[in-house]
Amino acid sequence: xxxxxxxxxxxxxxxxxxxxxxxxxxxxxxxxxxxxxxxxxxxxxxxxxxxxxxxxxxxxxxxxxxxxxxxxxxxxxxxxxxxxxxxxxxxxxxxxxxxxxxxxxxxxxxxxxxxxxxxxxxxxxxxxxxxxxxxxxxxxxxxxxxxxxxxxxxxxxxxxxxxxxxxxxxxxxxxxxxxxxxxxxxxxxxxxxxxxxxxxxxxxxxxxxxxxxxxxxxxxxxxxxxxxxxxxxxxxxxxxxxxxxxxxxxxxxxxxxxxxxxxxxxxxxxxxxxxxxxxxxxxxxxxxxxxxxxxxxxxxx
Amino acid sequence: xxxxxxxxxxxxxxxxxxxxxxxxxxxxxxxxxxxxxxxxxxxxxxxxxxxxxxxxxxxxxxxxxxxxxxxxxxxxxxxxxxxxxxxxxxxxxxxxxxxxxxxxxxxxxxxxxxxxxxxxxxxxxxxxxxxxxxxxxxxxxxxxxxxxxxxxxxxxxxxxxxxxxxxxxxxxxxxxxxxxxxxxxxxxxxxxxxxxxxxxxxxxxxxxxxxxxxxxxxxxxxxxxxxxxxxxxxxxxxxxxxxxxxxxxxxxxxxxxxxxxxxxxxxxxxxxxxxxxxx
Numbered sequence: 001x002x003x004x005x006x007x008x009x010x011x012x013x014x015x016x017x018x019x020x021x022x023x024x025x026x027x028x029x030x031x032x033x034x035x036x037x038x039x040x041x042x043x044x045x046x047x048x049x050x051x052x053x054x055x056x057x058x059x060x061x062x063x064x065x066x067x068x069x070x071x072x073x074x075x076x077x078x079x080x081x082x083x084x085x086x087x088x089x090x091x092x093x094x095x096x097x098x099x100x101x102x103x104x105x106x107x108x109x110x111x112x113x114x115x116x117x118x119x120x121x122x123x124x125x126x127x128x129x130x131x132x133x134x135x136x137x138x139x140x141x142x143x144x145x146x147x148x149x150x151x152x153x154x155x156x157x158x159x160x161x162x163x164x165x166x167x168x169x170x171x172x173x174x175x176x177x178x179x180x181x182x183x184x185x186x187x188x189x190x191x192x193x194x195x196x197x198x199x200x201x202x203x204x205x206x207x208x209x210x211x212x213x214x215x216x217x218x219x220x221x222x223x224x225x226x227x228x229x230x231x232x233x234x235x236x237x238x239x240x241x242x243x244x245x246x247x248x249x250x251x252x253x254x255x256x257x258x259x260x261x262x263x264x265x266x267x268x269x270x271x272x273x274x275x276x277x278x279x280x281x282x283x284x285x286x287x288x289x290x291x292x293x294x295x296x297x298x299x300x301x
Numbered sequence: 302x303x304x305x306x307x308x309x310x311x312x313x314x315x316x317x318x319x320x321x322x323x324x325x326x327x328x329x330x331x332x333x334x335x336x337x338x339x340x341x342x343x344x345x346x347x348x349x350x351x352x353x354x355x356x357x358x359x360x361x362x363x364x365x366x367x368x369x370x371x372x373x374x375x376x377x378x379x380x381x382x383x384x385x386x387x388x389x390x391x392x393x394x395x396x397x398x399x400x401x402x403x404x405x406x407x408x409x410x411x412x413x414x415x416x417x418x419x420x421x422x423x424x425x426x427x428x429x430x431x432x433x434x435x436x437x438x439x440x441x442x443x444x445x446x447x448x449x450x451x452x453x454x455x456x457x458x459x460x461x462x463x464x465x466x467x468x469x470x471x472x473x474x475x476x477x478x479x480x481x482x483x484x485x486x487x488x489x490x491x492x493x494x495x496x497x498x499x500x501x502x503x504x505x506x507x508x509x510x511x512x513x514x515x516x517x518x519x520x521x522x523x524x525x526x527x528x529x530x531x532x533x534x535x536x537x538x539x540x541x542x543x544x545x546x547x548x549x550x551x552x553x554x555x556x557x558x559x560x561x562x563x564x565x566x567x568x569x570x571x572x573x574x575x576x577x578x579x580x
Binding site: 018019021022023024025026027028029031032033035036038039040041042043044046047050099102103105106107109110111112117119120121122123124125126127128129130131132134135136137138139141143144145148177180181182185186188189209231234237238240241245259262263266267272275276279282283286289290293 | 313314316317318320321322324325327328329330331332334335338347349351393394396397399400401403404405406407409412415416418419421422423424425426427428429430431432433434449450452453455458483487508511512514515519530533534537544547548551552554555558559562566570573574576
């Protein structure tokens with residue numbers, strides 16, 4: 001009895017003793033995690049808090065309960081913005097997935113001047129976001145290169161960025177242009193991870209190129225594919241530069257995607273509470289995708 | 302002859318080549334057009350038929366464009382801010398990655414979960430509260446306000462942790478037996494082994510910070526702190542029709558990242574492939 005108590009006490013004490021060098025471990029992670037807490041975690045929590053208030057940045061915030069959220073529920077501008085975001089996200093991510101995969105497969109063939117071409121194809125990723133927006137705005141100018149090119153095929157001049165039906169497609173083209181090379185690299189890495197002998201074995205069995213693609217490449221790239229889709233969704237959901245510079249959200253709000261609406265609501269109309277409520281909604285959307293991603297990977301492993 | 306040509310150029314290879322060439326052209330035309338327009342006079346930019354290489358290159362466009370604003374200042378600010386963010390982020394990520402990978406302490410798993418949870422978080426979503434906290438710190442219109450909130454990246458911590466996990470513990474234990482301090486172990490044993498991933502992280506971090514736009518846009522009002530992307534946007538809204546000069550400014554802003562890319566192409570591409578490891 002006494003021995004058992006002593007053992008329990010000793011085990012308990014051992015449980016409280018820190019592992020060796022634990023202090024150093026904490027010291028190493030501390031600076032980064034302090035910043036992470038102050039500039040990432042706290043802002044998320046505070047966004048939720050501010051979303052329940054009316055706050056113009058100058059006077060003290062006043063608690064208004066769920067009124068920001070109920071306003072969002074009926075706000076046609078918010079609904080239009082949500083729709084614009086979804087259009088942009090779907091419009092960019094699905095073609096990007098297909099083109100990036102096809103391009104990775106093509107580069108995996110013995111293409112001449114492969115390295116040179118790959119470097120060229122990669123240039124959109126090397127370009128930074130503001131110059132991209134500025135250059136494409138010029139390309140989509142009514143007298144710009146895009147219309148000059150199309151006129152050779154007899155297409156009449158299009159006012160790409162000021163016409164309600166073409167502004168969003170124009171932004172989507174730029175989005176695809178920028179995203180494809182990036183995700184091509186991820187697909188190429190995925191392709192290189194597939195053992196060559198799988199293909200050799202399939203060739204010995206007389207499998208055609210198409211069936212090798214369907215039965216080896218596609219299934220083994222599933223993980224990469226899902227990842228690419230989720231990453232493109234998150235990257236395109238937060239895109240703001242092109243609409244901000246190329247269209248300013250217009251014409252008639254057709255390209256006012258969610259991040260742009262949040263920026264305008266918060267920093268042009270100083271409605272921090274409402275902007276925070278929008279942020280929370282967007283945060284939930286991102287979270288939904290992240291959870292979905294984690295579940296998909298957990299199923300696989 | 303014909304037979305051998307057919308054998309070395311089977312249909313998949315031909316179609317792959319055509320597709321790759323077409324896409325590369327699509328990828329490069331905007332870049333080429335930017336460069337070509339930047340050495341034209343304003344009257345020439347919309348002239349038809351297109352002259353890709355103007356007969357008399359107007360190199361003065363660059364001088365003229367860069368003289369319109371204090372671009373020297375903007376470029377200096379961008380270089381300083383990007384270098385500071387990169388240095389801080391590399392140091393903080395490698396320290397934290399090492400701590401998470403090789404030490405056991407209470408709360409470690411919770412911290413790692415935090416890294417995973419914030420890794421995919423787009424900054425654009427928390428711009429409003431980040432602005433509010435920076436305002437509380439009285440860091441609006443300061444260099445520290447530009448740098449510190451951007452200097453920690455969950456993905457960097459994750460990347461370093463994954464990489465350092467692969468370094469055998471026996472190396473660390475041997476150094477401990479030799480009497481090395483924990484800091485010396487990090488500095489002399491771990492960091493030299495991390496060189497490739499550190500290069501990747503640094504390039505990635507520099508590219509991201511060189512590109513920062515929304516953050517400086519909302520926290521800066523003072524002109525002498527403005528970074529290059531803000532300068533370009535400023536130029537764009539004031540001289541909308543001076544396309545040749547606008548393209549010159551854009552081209553200049555692309556130099557640092559392009560240089561990094563051509564110098565460290567392998568690490569650059571490796572970095573992107575590594576983002577595919579997020580899980």
